[in-house]
Amino acid sequence: MSLDDRKLDVLRAIVQDYVATQEPVGSKALVERHHLRVSPATIRNDMAVLEDEGYIRQPHTSAGRVPTDRGYRLFVDKLSRIKPLTPAERRAIERFLVGAVDLDDVVHRTVRLLAQLTRQVAVVQFPSLSRSSVRHLELVPVSTTRVMLVMIADTGRVEQRLVELPTPIPEPDVLRLRTAINEKLGGQRLVDTPPLVQDLVEETEVGLRAAMAALATVLLETLVERTEERIALAGTANLTRGGILDFQGSLRPILEALEEEVVLLKLIGSAEPDPTVTRVLIGDENEIEHLRATSVISTGYGPGSTVVGGMGVLGPTRMDYPGTIATVSAVARYVGEILAQN
Amino acid sequence: MSLDDRKLDVLRAIVQDYVATQEPVGSKALVERHHLRVSPATIRNDMAVLEDEGYIRQPHTSAGRVPTDRGYRLFVDKLSRIKPLTPAERRAIERFLVGAVDLDDVVHRTVRLLAQLTRQVAVVQFPSLSRSSVRHLELVPVSTTRVMLVMIADTGRVEQRLVELPTPIPEPDVLRLRTAINEKLGGQRLVDTPPLVQDLVEETEVGLRAAMAALATVLLETLVERTEERIALAGTANLTRGGILDFQGSLRPILEALEEEVVLLKLIGSAEPDPTVTRVLIGDENEIEHLRATSVISTGYGPGSTVVGGMGVLGPTRMDYPGTIATVSAVARYVGEILAQN
DNA sequence: GACTGGCACTCACAAAGACCGAGTGCCAGC
DNA sequence: GCTGGCACTCGGTCTTTGTGAGTGCCAGTC
Numbered sequence: 001m002s003l004d005d006r007k008l009d010v011l012r013a014i015v016q017d018y019v020a021t022q023e024p025v026g027s028k029a030l031v032e033r034h035h036l037r038v039s040p041a042t043i044r045n046d047m048a049v050l051e052d053e054g055y056i057r058q059p060h061t062s063a064g065r066v067p068t069d070r071g072y073r074l075f076v077d078k079l080s081r082i083k084p085l086t087p088a089e090r091r092a093i094e095r096f097l098v099g100a101v102d103l104d105d106v107v108h109r110t111v112r113l114l115a116q117l118t119r120q121v122a123v124v125q126f127p128s129l130s131r132s133s134v135r136h137l138e139l140v141p142v143s144t145t146r147v148m149l150v151m152i153a154d155t156g157r158v159e160q161r162l163v164e165l166p167t168p169i170p171e172p173d174v175l176r177l178r179t180a181i182n183e184k185l186g187g188q189r190l191v192d193t194p195p196l197v198q199d200l201v202e203e204t205e206v207g208l209r210a211a212m213a214a215l216a217t218v219l220l221e222t223l224v225e226r227t228e229e230r231i232a233l234a235g236t237a238n239l240t241r242g243g244i245l246d247f248q249g250s251l252r253p254i255l256e257a258l259e260e261e262v263v264l265l266k267l268i269g270s271a272e273p274d275p276t277v278t279r280v281l282i283g284d285e286n287e288i289e290h291l292r293a294t295s296v297i298s299t300g301y302g303p304g305s306t307v308v309g310g311m312g313v314l315g316p317t318r319m320d321y322p323g324t325i326a327t328v329s330a331v332a333r334y335v336g337e338i339l340a341q342n
Numbered sequence: 343m344s345l346d347d348r349k350l351d352v353l354r355a356i357v358q359d360y361v362a363t364q365e366p367v368g369s370k371a372l373v374e375r376h377h378l379r380v381s382p383a384t385i386r387n388d389m390a391v392l393e394d395e396g397y398i399r400q401p402h403t404s405a406g407r408v409p410t411d412r413g414y415r416l417f418v419d420k421l422s423r424i425k426p427l428t429p430a431e432r433r434a435i436e437r438f439l440v441g442a443v444d445l446d447d448v449v450h451r452t453v454r455l456l457a458q459l460t461r462q463v464a465v466v467q468f469p470s471l472s473r474s475s476v477r478h479l480e481l482v483p484v485s486t487t488r489v490m491l492v493m494i495a496d497t498g499r500v501e502q503r504l505v506e507l508p509t510p511i512p513e514p515d516v517l518r519l520r521t522a523i524n525e526k527l528g529g530q531r532l533v534d535t536p537p538l539v540q541d542l543v544e545e546t547e548v549g550l551r552a553a554m555a556a557l558a559t560v561l562l563e564t565l566v567e568r569t570e571e572r573i574a575l576a577g578t579a580n581l582t583r584g585g586i587l588d589f590q591g592s593l594r595p596i597l598e599a600l601e602e603e604v605v606l607l608k609l610i611g612s613a614e615p616d617p618t619v620t621r622v623l624i625g626d627e628n629e630i631e632h633l634r635a636t637s638v639i640s641t642g643y644g645p646g647s648t649v650v651g652g653m654g655v656l657g658p659t660r661m662d663y664p665g666t667i668a669t670v671s672a673v674a675r676y677v678g679e680i681l682a683q684n
Numbered sequence: 685g686a687c688t689g690g691c692a693c694t695c696a697c698a699a700a701g702a703c704c705g706a707g708t709g710c711c712a713g714c
Numbered sequence: 715g716c717t718g719g720c721a722c723t724c725g726g727t728c729t730t731t732g733t734g735a736g737t738g739c740c741a742g743t744c
Contacts, residue, residue: 371735406735
């Protein structure tokens with residue numbers, strides 16, 4: 001049985017009312033608040049159908065209806081239009097993000113901004129090393145057998161590692177190594193570097209090859225293995241809004257999950273190459289068991305059309321999807337512009 | 343009226359029982375569980391006195407007694423002995439902290455360890471720049487008018503900033519600037535650098551002085567103003583243990599306070615020069631209004647007898663003070679040893 | 685004077701019952 | 715296909731009652 005237009009209207013109205021009031025919504029209240037031009041009895045029939053189809057359910061007999069995860073999904077996919085941001089929100093975004101002094105600052109400001117605007121928990125992944133490219137590599141001699149390797153990515157992120165050299169190397173040679181490395185790797189995307197690093201060792205003059213090999217090992221670690229994705233989090237206090245009614249009783253598992261970086265990365269960092277797409281995961285669509293009572297809205301961001309990281313918000317399934325989606329998308333776009341300006 | 347020994351015993355017993363059971367403790371239960379060799383009626387008299395003196399109170403008539411903040415304070419100061427760690431705990435600490443690859447890793451492991459051992463919220467301040475000294479300063483040319491300034495502190499912490507130069511500077515000159523800066527500032531404690539930076543500009547040859555001035559500005563920001571103390575946090579999920587009974591109802595203000603770095607720094611980072619001292623703030627002794635229902639146990643840490651940062655835990659006033667104090671002290675000591683090994 | 689046993693009293697909490705009303709499903713009629 | 719009417723359900727709220735842990739006080743004992 002397919003749903004006719006009025007039934008869809010009813011579902012939309014139920015979702016909107018429930019999100020707004022956080023209370024099961026009944027047929028009478030629906031006709032009153034939305035100008036559906038039929039009687040409550042008719043709505044009741046429609047509701048019965050929607051319930052059969054699994055879009056809504058009754059917490060108990062003699063209560064109103066509540067959307068199911070499936071209902072929210074239909075709502076998000078078909079029944080809602082992305083809410084344009086208010087001018088006030090736009091201004092808030094701009095005001096918040098201008099004046100960031102460096103990359104870390106941008107990320108911290110962004111995560112707070114997101115939490116504040118959406119009134120949910122916000123998560124922002126620091127620009128991932130693996131998706132950015134090398135701006136510069138620097139070798140800083142610390143002693144005759146130790147060199148500090150500093151890598152600067154085009155996103156502004158900096159990584160440093162200490163390298164033990166097998167034999168002492170005079171400073172001029174260190175400079176030559178540096179030049180060789182920069183010529184080979186400068187401007188390359190990190191994902192593409194491993195074979196180049198390999199070449200690098202082979203092309204090095206014999207006398208310095210051992211040293212270059214040592215550097216290469218660390219380089220590979222830094223560039224690839226140690227992806228070490230950092231994450232910023234804000235707005236956990238928003239979990240307590242609306243009592244503990246959301247989240248079926250306990251905040252515990254959610255707070256625990258939020259402390260696991262791996263979990264967060266899975267949520268917002270998954271491979272989505274297109275930064276203009278905003279993903280929505282509703283309730284049990286979520287793969288992390290303890291977050292089955294939450295919805296996640298996430299997107300990628302980065303300068304131009306590339307993606308260097310993810311960001312998103314997490315909240316109860318009962319959330320304002322159109323508004324939140326709009327906010328997340330807009331913030332991601334602004335941050336992308338800021339990154340592009342460097 | 344001064345308290346005789348038995349009254350102190352009674353207070354100690356009340357604190358212990360209440361911490362263990364989280365329920366108001368009555369006179370009868372008290373005589374049964376502790377071998378006080380008197381009758382419940384006697385204990386009741388003692389309790390009445392303790393209540394008059396403000397060490398305990400009754401949630402309501404016909405309920406047992408609960409320690410007040412003042413009662414906990416007396417308990418901590420006079421009535422408890424620091425619990426020695428169990429061998430299992432010692433082993434846990436060692437196992438957790440060996441294998442840390444760099445400074446960030448040490449801090450992250452530490453904060454998790456603390457949260458896990460104490461079952462409270464743990465906070466660790468990253469080694470503060472202002473209390474450490476300069477190991478090396480590096481200038482990396484990014485373009486002809488932009489230089490990346492990288493500072494490496496002796497704690498292993500790295501800070502970087504992008505500097506706009508007023509005029510293009512050829513690379514060899516950048517190297518000379520670098521040398522000059524390093525000679526002047528290398529090995530200096532950060533607190534001592536500001537006057538040196540001043541000298542630096544004056545001693546620079548005229549042609550480069552404008553560039554050096556630009557660098558100096560950023561240097562000062564980096565070294566001093568932007569102390570930007572980073573903080574690691576873990577174990578927020580522990581706030582939900584024991585229901586919401588602790589924290590008089592709402593986690594909200596606590597979660598909010600925990601997101602304010604400034605607040606956290608005030609809590610654990612305050613000026614305590616002696617790393618062997620562990621501070622205990624109980625309930626309303628706390629200066630942050632929203633944390634009046636919590637206790638904070640904190641200490642400084644650092645290599646040897648210097649302090650480069652603070653760490654601590656935060657929990658309900660109803661907490662195991664002797665055990666928690668012991669754990670925090672021990673962890674801080676171990677971390678200090680690890681830092682000293684570099 | 686310090687401790688104790690006894691006793692009347694208080695009061696939060698739990699269980700049981702009564703009530704209310706929003707909301708439902710169904711059906712006959714338009 | 716929609717509507718008004720109606721009997722029914724049942725969670726939530728409010729009241730009542732009972733229970734028991736715990737208290738304060740007092741007279742008596744060591």
